[in-house]
């Protein structure tokens with residue numbers, strides 16, 4: 001398979017660059033700038049992309065790389081900091097400009113025949129975000145584009161296949177960004193585009209079969225996207241040799257446990273073990289209202305129930321999990337330790353042993369996992385499932401958790417989901433759900449005064465969940481949802497809408 005290396009110098013768009021390369025059907029992997037040259041040589045890459053980064057190349061403590069990388073005969077494209085770095089490495093001049101260039105800027109291509117500007121308009125808009133800039137390039141390098149504030153906005157050494165762009169081709173604001181990256185991949189690196197989800201499925205199924213042989217595989221299925229897609233792939237590879245263990249702690253959204261069971265038992269060939277243990281969890285949570293304590297109990301009990309079930313499986317074989325690529329990337333920001341602890345996140349009890357761990361999705365980004373899921377025939381509803389916290393509704397019921405409260409919340413939340421699905425507004429939201437704050441308020445129903453539950457609706461828009469905006473759902477939709485919840489859900493007499501962004505709020509209420 002053809003591979004591109006994205007060499008990470010700490011830029012915020014490193015993963016986006018790799019995703020854009022893959023959008024062009026070329027496989028890309030990300031390595032930190034600390035990776036030894038020998039490893040790069042062994043990687044057999046068709047091209048290398050230097051990412052951006054927040055530093056200045058002339059600061060010696062900034063990320064640098066040995067100049068030999070430019071002499072491997074592998075095409076190189078430097079983006080932003082990467083562009084300045086190449087210039088600095090080959091003896092060009094980099095300077096700090098008086099004014100930063102930030103946002104959408106007009107670019108003029110000055111060398112129309114440049115391979116990377118093929119079919120790109122002479123004048124177009126690019127996304128810039130820099131203060132330093134390349135001032136001069138040494139002999140052998142040609143300037144290929146400029147902006148008003150940046151006379152060397154792109155350069156190249158055609159013979160050595162070294163290219164630099166000061167702007168960010170990976171962001172959608174750059175009008176011809178996709179085309180420029182594609183030109184680099186296909187015209188300069190000579191890629192053919194062999195990264196396709198169909199072939200990923202075929203290749204993975206084949207290698208899973210080889211690895212697993214006639215042994216068994218156990219997978220913990222949560223009903224989330226990643227473990228579901230991993231289950232689908234493993235089922236295709238080894239059928240009944242796969243056992244999926246699904247612990248339903250009774251804190252899922254309404255009917256979700258049944259939906260997961262039905263999907264996997266009817267669509268896929270596998271052994272499916274569902275452990276229904278709502279009562280066990282409710283007992284363990286009796287009288288507990290502290291959020292941290294609740295989380296802890298749910299986590300601990302889950303661990304116990306899950307591993308007790310695994311112990312019952314006579315023939316254990318391999319253990320599979322749905323780890324995806326962003327969980328495994330060691331970036332150029334020096335977060336290797338963090339990644340390591342994350343990567344080994346499944347702590348196994350000492351008395352349970354497996355031949356090995358299998359992570360069939362560990363090279364995929366989330367959007368690729370979803371594409372694989374769709375191709376495997378996993379229902380759209382599961383593949384596009386919104387994030388759902390491990391402790392489930394446990395973090396959406398404030399105070400003590402009881403069976404009655406779970407039921408009220410599930411019913412209210414179901415109405416919200418149903419209404420959003422019917423009016424199609426769900427596609428505008430990153431996450432939406434109901435919360436039961438455990439507050440009763442006075443209401444009136446017919447001639448009677450009521451004293452019943454308040455339900456809150458939470459809906460957010462966000463790209464990364466680190467920050468989030470409360471969603472501006474149209475009033476008529478909110479009105480309909482509120483009306484339906486108070487009419488259809490017993491023990492709810494008031495509905496409020498959470499208009500807090502993150503920060504200062506969090507997405508969940510806890």
Ligand code: XMP
Pocket residue numbers: 387388389390391395431465502505506507508509
């Ligand atoms: P917060 O509430 O921290 O949530 O703004 C950010 C995102 O993380 C999800 N979330 C969790 N996911 N286990 C998870 O797998 C958890 O314990 C957990 N708590 C919060 C939350 O739903 C939101 O998408």
